Amino acid sequence: MPAGVNKRLGMAVNLNRCVGCSACAIACKSENNVPPGRLRRWIHEKTAGRFPDLKMQIWSESCMHCEDAPCVHSCPTGASHVDAATGTVQVHPELCTGCKACMASCPYDARYVHPDGYIDKCTLCVHKLEHGEEAACQSICPTSAIAVGDLDDPTSEISRWLRDRNALVRKPEAGTKPKFFLVE
Amino acid sequence: MQQEIFVEEVSTRQNPHVDPGLHFWGWEVPVYLFFGGLVAGLLVLYAAAELTGNRRKLPFSSRWGPFLALPLLGLGLFALFLDLEYKSHVLRFYGTLKLRSPMSWGSWILILVAVAALAPAWQSLCTEGRRRGWAWLRRPAWRNLQRFLNHRRKSMAWLNLSLGVALGIYTGILLSSLAARPVWSSTILGPLFLISGLSTGLALCAWLTRSKLERHFLVRLDLILIAVELLFLSLWLFGLSSGGEAARQAAQLFLGGPYTAVFWTLVVGAGLLVPALLETMAILRRWPETRVGLALILVGGLMLRFVLVDAGQAMGIGG
Numbered sequence: 155m156p157a158g159v160n161k162r163l164g165m166a167v168n169l170n171r172c173v174g175c176s177a178c179a180i181a182c183k184s185e186n187n188v189p190p191g192r193l194r195r196w197i198h199e200k201t202a203g204r205f206p207d208l209k210m211q212i213w214s215e216s217c218m219h220c221e222d223a224p225c226v227h228s229c230p231t232g233a234s235h236v237d238a239a240t241g242t243v244q245v246h247p248e249l250c251t252g253c254k255a256c257m258a259s260c261p262y263d264a265r266y267v268h269p270d271g272y273i274d275k276c277t278l279c280v281h282k283l284e285h286g287e288e289a290a291c292q293s294i295c296p297t298s299a300i301a302v303g304d305l306d307d308p309t310s311e312i313s314r315w316l317r318d319r320n321a322l323v324r325k326p327e328a329g330t331k332p333k334f335f336l337v338e
Numbered sequence: 339m340q341q342e343i344f345v346e347e348v349s350t351r352q353n354p355h356v357d358p359g360l361h362f363w364g365w366e367v368p369v370y371l372f373f374g375g376l377v378a379g380l381l382v383l384y385a386a387a388e389l390t391g392n393r394r395k396l397p398f399s400s401r402w403g404p405f406l407a408l409p410l411l412g413l414g415l416f417a418l419f420l421d422l423e424y425k426s427h428v429l430r431f432y433g434t435l436k437l438r439s440p441m442s443w444g445s446w447i448l449i450l451v452a453v454a455a456l457a458p459a460w461q462s463l464c465t466e467g468r469r470r471g472w473a474w475l476r477r478p479a480w481r482n483l484q485r486f487l488n489h490r491r492k493s494m495a496w497l498n499l500s501l502g503v504a505l506g507i508y509t510g511i512l513l514s515s516l517a518a519r520p521v522w523s524s525t526i527l528g529p530l531f532l533i534s535g536l537s538t539g540l541a542l543c544a545w546l547t548r549s550k551l552e553r554h555f556l557v558r559l560d561l562i563l564i565a566v567e568l569l570f571l572s573l574w575l576f577g578l579s580s581g582g583e584a585a586r587q588a589a590q591l592f593l594g595g596p597y598t599a600v601f602w603t604l605v606v607g608a609g610l611l612v613p614a615l616l617e618t619m620a621i622l623r624r625w626p627e628t629r630v631g632l633a634l635i636l637v638g639g640l641m642l643r644f645v646l647v648d649a650g651q652a653m654g655i656g657g
Contacts (some may be wrong), residue, residue, distance in 0.1 A: 176350060196351035204343055215349070224518060230442035231430040251430050252423025254355070254362040255441050261518040261655045263360060266353035271424030325656040327584070328518060 162221075162241040162305040163278055164333030165289075166312045166321065167213045171299035174199065174212035178291035178300060182216075185279065185290035192266045194276045195291055211336075214291065214300065216276035217264040218324065218332030219243050225256035225265065233272070240280050241333070247272040261328035278302060305333060360651045366421035368643035371509045372538070373414030374448075375531055375639065378506030379539015380407040381455060383556075385499035388458075388491060395555065398547035399540075401465060404458035404498065406542070411452055440515045444508040451501045457487055457494050506532035513650060520588035521650040524577050530570040534639050537563040541613075541635035557617045560635065564614045571606065584655050597649045605645055609638015 179195040188194050195216040203209050219242045225234045226243060233249035234256050236242070245256075250272035257265045257273060268274040279289035283302070287293070292300040303310035308317075312335075315321070319337040355362045384403035387396040422428060432449070436442040464484050467475040474480070487494070510531030513522035537560055544556035578589035591597045616631035 179350065192353050193351050196349050198347065198349045198351075200345070200347045202343065202345045208344065215351075224516075227438040228441065228515065230434075230436060230439045230445060231427075232434050232436065233430070249427070249430050249433070250424055251427045252425075253421070253441060254423065255439070255516075257355065257362045258516045258651075259518050263351075263356050263654065265356075267355055267362075267423050271422075271427070273423070327582075328655050 160239050160241075162333065163280070163283065163302065164219065164305045164312055164335065165216070165278065166301045166315050166335040166337050167215075168297075168299045168301070168315065168319075169211055169213055169336055169338050171297040172213050173297055173299075174214075175296065177294045177296060178214045181290040181294035182276070182279075185282075186277065188274075189269050192268070192274070194266075194274070213336055214295075215262075215264075215324075216291075216334070217243060217278075218262055218330070218334035219276075219278060220330035220332045222329065222331045224259035224261070224328075224330055228255040228259040230255060237280065240278070240283070242278045242280055243275075244277060244280070245273060245275065247274075261325050261330060262332075360654065363421065363647055363651065365644070366417045368640070368647045369417040370414045370421070371512070371531065371643045371647070372640045373410050373417065374509045375506055375535025375643075376538045376542065376636075377407045377411045377414065377451065377455075377535075378502045378509070378532065379536040380404065380410070380542070381451065381498045381502030381539075382506070382536055383539055383543060384458060385495040385502060388495035389499065396543075396552050397549055398552055399543040399556070401462045402546070403539070403543060404455045405462045406546075407455045408452065408459055411448070411455070415448060440508060440512045444505075444512055447501065447504050447508055451505050454494070454497050454501050457490075458498065460484075461487055461491075503532065506535040509535065513646065516650070518654050519650040520578070520581075520584040520653065520655060521591065521646065523585070524574050526570055526574045526577065527646075530567065530574060531643075533563055533567045533570060534642055537567060538636050538639035541632040541639075545629050545632040545636075554621075557632075558621065561614060561617055561621075564610050564635075568606070568610055584653075587653060588649075591649050591652060596652070597645060600641075601645050601649075604641040605638060608634055609641055610635075613638070 174197045176197050179193055179197065182188060182195045186194060195214055197212060198215045199210065199212050201208055201210045223236065223243045226236055230253060231249045231251060233246045235244060237244045252267065252271045252273060265273050265275045282289060289302045292302050301312040301315055303312040305313060307313060315337045316335060321335045321337045323332045323335060351357050380403040383399045387393055387400035393400040419425060419428060431445040435446060464475060507528040510527035514525050514527040517523045540556045540560045540563065544553045547553050575589055575592060578585045592601045613631035613634040619625035620627045
């Protein structure tokens with residue numbers, strides 16, 4: 155955990171429950187005023203196997219809030235930073251120059267250019283979590299496929315999922331220690 | 339025969355600059371990297387001439403190199419400025435220094451280069467002014483400044499040499515620090531871009547000088563730099579080819595993939611091999627001396643950066 159970080163908030167998506175309805179993506183847009191033509195969350199589909207033995211997996215995806223976040227390291231102004239209270243990766247729009255170094259360094263292509271000029275991405279709805287509410291994507295999910303919580307709290311739903319189920323991270327070879335998990 | 343494993347990934351994400359293909363950096367960044375390398379080459383050449391006592395042998399490079407560097411640096415910075423999405427926040431670069439961000443220390447290097455190049459550029463202007471009899475240069479303040487700078491010629495040359503090398507390497511490190519893009523994820527891009535920048539700087543001076551002696555010297559030196567650049571390019575491609583799966587896929591972009599033609603014809607062929615042939619034949623007095631080879635070196639330097647910046651965005655780790 156980076157020095158000075160109180161919590162280690164993360165997200166998990168249950169692959170057995172996610173149906174790819176996109177409600178999370180729309181709820182996120184609505185909650186965070188995401189501009190038209192941009193998405194902080196999206197649905198990812200992966201089909202693999204040998205015909206006819208194909209397996210399809212669907213999941214909702216966003217910024218991975220990596221512990222060793224390359225976007226934070228590459229940002230020349232400190233606009234991309236790790237929030238000390240939550241351990242999440244956030245962007246200060248007032249410090250961002252729109253140089254796109256963070257977009258270049260993100261292995262997950264989770265960022266986009268906001269029409270105002272700054273680089274934007276998922277905040278994990280920390281403004282809601284601070285008040286004891288659920289993240290927009292989590293609260294709208296009709297199958298309860300999304301868990302958001304403190305990875306260091308053994309009683310949190312996300313910790314129980316990670317303890318009891320097989321958990322994967324996207325592109326582990328990138329070495330960024332993502333705090334976004336896919337659980338089976 | 340067993341059927342191959344089928345894998346298809348699709349996403350509902352449709353963000354501009356990201357989907358369907360990544361393209362966050364357009365023409366502005368390669369142009370900026372090209373001018374950065376060119377300026378580095380001009381400053382290193384001026385400083386080398388000054389420190390080795392070859393000012394007379396290299397009259398254009400030693401006198402006009404730093405003078406030329408300033409507007410070229412301005413053009414590069416203007417291209418970088420155009421790339422920024424939040425242009426009114428440009429001064430945020432100078433609110434902090436982040437050592438892990440090459441773009442952060444690079445932006446400070448650019449300012450230091452501009453300041454350091456001012457002194458020798460001013461000296462060039464004074465030398466020219468004295469020759470033309472500009473009266474305002476005789477004012478005491480300007481004479482004192484000139485005397486002050488004359489006593490520090492070596493220190494200024496060392497400073498410009500260091501900053502020139504730092505600037506040249508930085509233009510490559512800026513890309514190579516982005517590990518998410520396998521094409522760029524090679525530390526050899528630092529020395530490669532430095533050598534390429536030196537080569538373009540020498541080519542520009544050789545093109546503009548009126549001294550045949552200087553042109554001949556610079557052309558011979560540039561032939562060595564072209565050979566080193568070819569070596570670094572080979573090492574970079576070899577490194578990718580012998581790396582992990584993502585690196586091997588990156589190498590394939592240039593070895594049969596979509597960037598093969600543009601890389602081998604414009605960067606390696608027209609930008610390095612053809613000018614090397616033209617200059618070698620001119621040195622051997624087989625072919626007449628022209629400036630075509632020098633122009634091709636400059637075009638090749640620009641194309642190297644265009645191709646690498648574009649190809650780097652063509653694939654990320656894990657596809």
